[in-house]
Amino acid sequence: MGFQTEASDRQMLDFIRQHGPVTIAALVSEMEVTATAVRQRIQRLIADGLIERQTERKRRGRPNYRYSLSEKGVRSAGNNFADIAAVLWEELKSVEDPTVRRGLLRRIAERLVDRYRNQITGKTVEERMKSLAHLMGERDIPFLVNSDKKSPSFTALACPYPDLAKGDRGVCTMEKVMFSELLGENLRLMECRLDGGKCCSFKTDDP
Numbered sequence: 001m002g003f004q005t006e007a008s009d010r011q012m013l014d015f016i017r018q019h020g021p022v023t024i025a026a027l028v029s030e031m032e033v034t035a036t037a038v039r040q041r042i043q044r045l046i047a048d049g050l051i052e053r054q055t056e057r058k059r060r061g062r063p064n065y066r067y068s069l070s071e072k073g074v075r076s077a078g079n080n081f082a083d084i085a086a087v088l089w090e091e092l093k094s095v096e097d098p099t100v101r102r103g104l105l106r107r108i109a110e111r112l113v114d115r116y117r118n119q120i121t122g123k124t125v126e127e128r129m130k131s132l133a134h135l136m137g138e139r140d141i142p143f144l145v146n147s148d149k150k151s152p153s154f155t156a157l158a159c160p161y162p163d164l165a166k167g168d169r170g171v172c173t174m175e176k177v178m179f180s181e182l183l184g185e186n187l188r189l190m191e192c193r194l195d196g197g198k199c200c201s202f203k204t205d206d207p
Helices: 007-019 024-031 035-047 071-075 082-093 098-119 125-137 169-183
Strands: 051-056 064-069 143-146 153-156 187-191 200-204
Touching: 007 024, 007 035, 007 064, 007 071, 024 035, 024 064, 035 051, 064 071, 082 098, 082 169, 098 125, 098 169, 125 143, 125 153, 125 169, 153 187, 169 187, 169 200
Parallel strands: none
Antiparallel strands: 051 064, 143 153, 153 200, 187 200
């Protein structure tokens, strides 16, 4: 699920954000559904790492539980910077000097690499691709790794930057640089949506 949640889950997260930590009873009252339905949603959101459960110990009887947002849940709000990103990208494209523009693209890619590098694991390029695919999946961006001992490929089933990439190959270049650095292998863009392909697919250079 990542940061993109169902409307009912978003309502629950917003309520917890405003009033939390909250009880099951408070959520039942707010959501106007059964306690069973609330518990099911809570378990799903806990599994997604968006909320956490705290135990309130009493002297007697069963403990009470309250639910609050996890760090990931807190970040899930206000995480849509599409408009800002589009404006910044337009400003970047307006830089007339191609050398300066390419340098800025590389610096952006390097900053993204620094952010994600420690989250990529694996000894082989295929293992690192699978780790990167998992990382992208947590951000609701599905990737597929096609196994090939000689030259595995890494395919984006959905574009991470759909608005920015329309007619602008600079985004594809930045993405290729970022993936190459994270995987420790030079990648080639084998298929691109801008060329009419079904997906954007990257492949390691042939040995």
